Amino acid sequence: MKLLGRNHIIISVITFSTLFLMNYLGNQEADKLERALLTALAGVVGLSIGLFIYNKGKDDKNPPPNFD
Template sequence: MKLFGKHHLIISAITFVILFLMNYIGNDEADKVQRALMIAVSGVIGLTLGLIIMNKGKNDKTPPHNFD
């Protein structure tokens, strides 16, 4: 998947909506909007960082020796 491409933005939006709704609906605290927003944004950031790490070694022609 291309980083910051159309598919990445769609998956990020879906992830944000799912995490936001899960935390907003299931929380009875007074600051449930702020908590839900922080968790949803951190989930999207984690997804993006994971994709950066995954794409970093995608075109590596020299794998490490004795990886086992």
């Protein structure tokens, strides 16, 4: 999956909306909007970093020898 491609943006929107709704609806604190936004944003950033690391070595022509 290409980073910041069409599929990545669709998955990011789904992840953001899911995390936001889970945190916003299930929280009774006074600052539930801020907490929900920060949690959802952190989830999308974590997803993007993970996909970047995953795709970084995907087309590597010279993998390290004897890598387990």
